[in-house]
Amino acid sequence: MSVGIGKVPSPCNSVCAIDTDSGYCAGCYRTIDEIAGWLDLNEDARRALLGVLEERRRRYAHAIAERHATHAQR
Numbered sequence: 001m002s003v004g005i006g007k008v009p010s011p012c013n014s015v016c017a018i019d020t021d022s023g024y025c026a027g028c029y030r031t032i033d034e035i036a037g038w039l040d041l042n043e044d045a046r047r048a049l050l051g052v053l054e055e056r057r058r059r060y061a062h063a064i065a066e067r068h069a070t071h072a073q074r
Helices: 032-040 043-073
Strands: none
Touching: 032 043
């Protein structure tokens, strides 16, 4: 995560690959629009999105990891 002083950290962890089935980044679970719009969000909106991303991670992490492992083996 990228951190600025007094700022909500970016959820980016430099594992940037959009999962085509879900539309979520395999690293941070954001959509392309959420990634592109991060800098425009205020701190409250960023915190809210981080909560959404945590729920997505719990829901989709296993399936996304399996798909990306399969693609990497090709």
